[in-house]
Amino acid sequence: MSEKNRDGKRTARERIAVEREKQKAAEKRRRALIVGASVVCVLGLAAVIGVIAANAGKNKGSQSSGPVVAPSGAQGKDSLAIPVGKDGARSTLQVWEDFRCPACQAFEAAYRPTLHELTDAGKLRVEYHLVRLIDGNLGGTGSLRAANAAACAQDAGKFRDYHDVLYANQPKETDDAFADNAKLIELAGKVQGLDTPAFRACVNDGKHDSWVDKSQAAFKAGNFSGTPTVLLDGKNIYEDRTMTPQKLKQMVEAANQG
Secondary structure: OOHHHHHHHHHHHHHHHHHHHHHHHHHHHHHHHHHHHHHHHHHHHHHHHHHHHHHHHHHHOOOOOOOOOOOOOOEOHHHOEEEEOOOOOOEEEEEEEOOOOHHHHHHHHHHHHHHHHHHHOOOEEEEEEEOOHHHHHHOOOHHHHHHHHHHHHHHOOOHHHHHHHHHHOOOOOOOOHHHOHHHHHHHHOOOOOOOOHHHHHHHHHOOOHHHHHHHHHHHHHOOOOOOOEEEEOOEEOOOOOOOOHHHHHHHHHHHHHO
């Protein structure tokens, strides 16, 4: 074989070797791109899942943790009722309410003078059950924060007055203004003697948050249709379209006469 032919074969082999190296390098780059793209997809999917999970949490309202601490003087099953009025009253009105609920505000505005009159006269005892239905329906924590603050007011012996102040200053249903503890403390200034260091600590620490959640669980277990749910001696009077404050007063006074 001539020197020229040997040089030609060697050159061909070198070219083939070089081409193979190029192919290997290209394959390595291709694999790297595939792996990189896969990582980006996984991270992107994780981000999407994270956003969905976060939004789901907002829609349902955060669930409280910690011990269940009932407010001072709470009564009834599991100490979930805040009583207003004398224990010996002949009639008992159970009210399941949410401080973000417009229908609850409408009920309070219409019936408050009558309820105050009857409880002050010792003829009626009202048991308030505080729930957080709107937090679950619209998201946010305003129902929870306001209910906790009202329970803190109960600790201070100022529940009824603060309860009425919250409804008198209720924001729109879609405005989660009560989620701000500072707002709730500001409103406490409208109740004489309520805005104290103890009340502020109770509100800011969420002392009764788990108690509110337990009340919400009891509301769901009761299969009530919505808030407010108003039961007079066990009978749902809010569903009675003929019910008025005057009719309620007559029913309570009739029970006291009997």
